[in-house]
Amino acid sequence: MAKIEGFRVKNFRTLKDVTLGRLWNHQQAAPLTPMTAVIGKNGVGKSTLFDAFGFLADCLKSGVEEACDARGRGGFGKILSQGRKGPIEFEIYYKEDGNARPITYELAIDLDDTGRPYVLKERLRQRRRGQKHGWPFSFLILNSAKGVVWKGEQVGQQIDEDKSDFDISKLIEAIISDMTEQESKETEVVELEDRRKLGIATLGSLKQHPRISAFRRFIEGWYLSYFTPDAARSLPLAGPQKHLNIHGDNLGNVVQFMERDPRKRLQSILDRMAEKIPGIDKIDTEKTSDGRLLLRFNDKGFQDPFYAQQMSDGTLKVFAYLLLMEDPTPLPFLCIEEPENGLYHKLLESLAKEFREHATGRKGGSQVFITTHQPYFVDALEPDEVWILEKGHDGFSTIRRASDDAIVRNLAAEGLPLGGLWYSDYLDAR
Ligand SMILES: Nc1ncnc2c1ncn2[C@@H]1O[C@H](COP(=O)(O)OP(=O)(O)OP(=O)(O)O)[C@@H](O)[C@H]1O
Ligand SMILES: [Mg+2]
Structure with missing residues (x-):
């Protein structure tokens, strides 16, 4: 790749x-x-x-x-x-x-x-x-x-x-x-x-x-994510599609595509979702009589399914990220801005690890580029994966790699999580 x-x-x-x-x-x-x-x-x-x-x-x-x-x-x-x-x-x-x-x-x-x-x-x-x-x-x-x-x-x-x-x-x-x-x-x-x-x-x-x-x-x-939960709630015309688009308004179409192949990948996504979001045990699609596509989420506690329109922002977002990572022919480069928005803080470390696993995977996953404000997300990262942007006195920005700083490198090597170091101002310019 x-x-x-x-x-x-x-x-x-x-x-x-x-x-x-x-x-x-x-x-x-x-x-x-x-x-x-x-x-x-x-x-x-x-x-x-x-x-x-x-x-x-x-x-x-x-x-x-x-x-x-x-x-x-x-x-x-x-x-x-x-x-x-x-x-x-x-x-x-x-x-x-x-x-x-x-x-x-x-x-x-x-x-x-x-x-x-x-x-x-x-x-x-x-x-x-x-x-x-x-x-x-x-x-x-x-x-x-x-x-x-x-x-x-x-x-x-x-x-x-x-x-x-x-x-x-x-x-x-x-x-x-x-x-x-x-x-x-x-x-x-x-x-x-x-x-x-x-x-x-x-x-x-x-x-x-x-x-x-x-x-x-x-x-x-290149995939630059402009995902919004509201786009994911739109009702696209039915028809399977291989890749999630940048806004995420074809979430249902991608599920429809996955339903055609052995449901293994969909199942794997569901298993990973279940670890993060309580309740969900089945996701499938339903075609309306006017040819549109409804995305259905079955919750263990309820008899009737919920539709994407009723699902929470975070659930739709996690689902979209997992779909990207389970793409059978991953796109070479994924850029995601602040993936943490709307997600439960304890999910972030595992999400960061999953992105990394996807990026380094033997299956030849995508290179992943992320901007973030969230120390919990950064906790899962290594110093050479983190870049710090700063604004200079002249109004223009400079960038440093966290691993360029020997103190940060040593503290991280001792097992101190990077997000914690950031929170405690160790990543600030000295
Ligand atoms: N043409 C320009 N020349 C110089 N600086 C510019 C120009 N246009 C915008 N800027 C500066 O760039 C900044 C925008 O930066 P940007 O939106 O990338 O920040 P960010 O790190 O994403 O911030 P946030 O965390 O708030 O999203 C503006 O605040 C402005 O000061
Ligand atoms: Mg910004």
């Missing part, structure tokens, strides 16, 4: 420049763990970090201009860090699977002369087999919709493009004039029609670019 080892955000709201985990030029840092939790006071940028992932996924899906306006973001001017000129930049360092050589994706978005956001720069790069040092080889270079792409598994070009006067036309010329006959077969000069769309969206749909396609599929598979 693909995994993000590091992530860098620049000029995105309060995140002027933050890095989590390992990057190609930041190899001394430990990669992100399968489960990552971000903590911090109100207004430090947790939701912003969550939305950085959402923004990237939206850029891929609908182009950068729409993404700037989507989900109430308010346009480029509102998401650009105040007082900064731009561009807004992202870097993802990720591995397609455990043995793969990591790939770096870089994206820079800026305003064009007409004041509309466009893709200033996009890069994909990967080291050559056996290459330990130096610049990785780019296999996609795009500047303002023009660039070069290398087909298949070809190694591409090693370019020091930190220079601000980087001129794509000159680069293309240099690359082409320098090529052997074989290299010219593998190298393609491209120009995109729409400079507001990502190159990985267009080129990633072509078979001759398997690494770009894999990366595109990876981002398309």
